[in-house]
Structure formats: C-alpha cells, structure tokens
Amino acid sequence: MKNVMSAGKTRQKLAKKRSLCVINEQIESNFNAVWPSAIVFQQPAKGLSKIVLLAILVLSILKGTINACPLELPTATLSINGHRLIVELAATPQSRGCGLSKRTALDENQGMLFIYPRSAPRTFWMKDTWLPLSIAFLDDSGNIINIEIMLPDQTEKKYHSSKSALYALEVNQGWFRLHGIKAGDRVEMKAIVNIKGPR
Template sequence: MRFSAFIKGSRCSALTGPRLRLALALLLAGSAAAAEAAPPTLHIGPHAFQVEIADTPRERAQGLTGRSYLPADNGMLFVFERPGRYCFWMRDTPLPLSIAFIDATGRIASLADMQPRTETRHCPSVDVRYALEVWQGEFQKRGITPRMRVDGLPK
C-alpha cells in the first residue's frame, strides 16, 4: 500500500513509455552486473565455498593478510597462470587456516593446516595450479580429503 502511494505522489509516475523502458533496462543491467560481481562458488562433493579470487601477483601476495575473520563457508582461491610448486606461509595472517593444493585437473593434491603468524612454509609435493584457503579445520570437519574433485574452478 505504501509503495503504490509513494509512486503516485512522486516523480516516478512520469516514467511511462520510453522512459519506463530505459529505467527498466538500467535496472536490469545493474542486476546483471551485481550477479557477475557475486563471489564464485566452488563445490567439493556436497560442500560449497564462496571464494574470493587472487589471480594477480599482487592479490596472491596480499592473500588473507591482516584479516581477523573468515566465515566457515568462505575462502580465498589462489589461481596461478601455470602449474608449479607454490609455497605458502602465514607471516602476517592472524587467522588459523587450512589449505588445499589443487592440481590443473581440479583434484586436491594435498591438504595442510597453517598456524597464524608463522613463517613455516607449506608446499605441495606435486605441481598445482590452485590453492584454496579456508578456516582451519573446515576440510577435516566436512570430510574433504586429497584426490577429491573441486568443481567451479576458473580456467
């Protein structure tokens, strides 16, 4: 009731014909942009993680540094241009994290738990193209193990 009363008494009532179509087109374009901006979701078996993507050298170097909170179903996906043995440490990261090293075919090669604010290096034993960091213990809690497939990875 209030909404229609607002429309009648506002300038929006002048949105007819071409103006209405333009307004709707702009609204739909904004919705499409918002949908594209939504964080990607990765699936490992029945489990879903919304992830931020770190695919540039600067983003990968920053990672989750300085963050004090990460929801259990969120994470950061590190994407590398080509497979390699990329190592991670937690020097300025106050969060306890688990990491999944993922090969170019989308299979988890190995998992590791990483302690906050340490310089211990965590490296995969094989070449990987991706690394997924989540709140520590989430992989174990969900029964996620090496050799499981990760779906939704960017190419």
C-alpha cells in the same frame, strides 16, 4: 645608477631569502608533524634536504596505501563433495601476495582461491596472517593434491604442495576435515575453470 641598481638587487635578494626562510619553516613544520617519532633519525640527515626526506615519506605513505591488504576481490562459488564454498579469487600477483593476510575474521563457508598462470610447485607461509587456516593444493583439473594445516602469524614454517599445482584453496582451519574432504577429492569450479592468473 650603479648604486641604485645594487640597492635594488640587494632588496630582491633579501626578499628572496625571507621567502625561502618562510618556505623552509613550513616544510620543517610539516616534516615534524608527519614524521614518526619512533624513527631513529628524528631530524633530517646532515646534507640531505628536508624536501627530499618529505617527498620520500609521502611516497612511502602512498605506496603503503596502494599495496594495503586486504584487497577487495571478485568472488565465486565452489563445490567439494556437495559442500558449497564462497571464495575470493586471487588471480594477480598483488592479490596472491596479500592473500588472507591482516584479516580478523573469515565466515564459516568462505575462503580464497589462488589462481596461477601455470602449474608449478607452490609454497605458502603465514606472515601477517592472523587466522588459523587450512590449505589445499589443486592440480590442473581441480583435484586436491595435499592438504596442510597452517599456524597463524608466523614465518618459520613453510607449507608446500607435494606436486605441481595450478590452484591453492585456503579456508578456515579444520573446514576440510569437518566435511570429510581429503586428497584426491575434486573441487568443482566450472565458472572459473578457464581463468588463469597473470605471471
């Protein structure tokens, strides 16, 4: 009886081992298919399960999809000295973080309005932003504090508000100058004046 049971256990162990081998081969095949060859460690690090590495890769891909820019945002119409401008509203941390990055085009009379929960000094840069832009920093009443010209796709230069700002308005580079808009002018935004971005 003991020998029969031992033989049965041996067969079970062998079947389990074969199943694990099949699963491992499938994982290895999937791993090699999706893992970019440009990554330095093409093979899993010693002692680290391929399942763990594959899970990390999948989570990274999902995270990249969730945080992908650009985002689809609500829009509103602003007016500055009679010049109408259609803007996307960036009122959340994620949308403000994306901004106009990775855009390949922006229509002539379009832009993006960044909305913050409170007035504070603001700083922008142009990482992954391929379009030349102009930015106007606005106070609580929508008055333009200062306007800056922003160079595309670089991180060396930072663009600051000269005072605390509640809003920032990005448009195609030169749009403000083309329409004679300058510091001190007021941006009319009645439809969104009560919107305050989350922290």
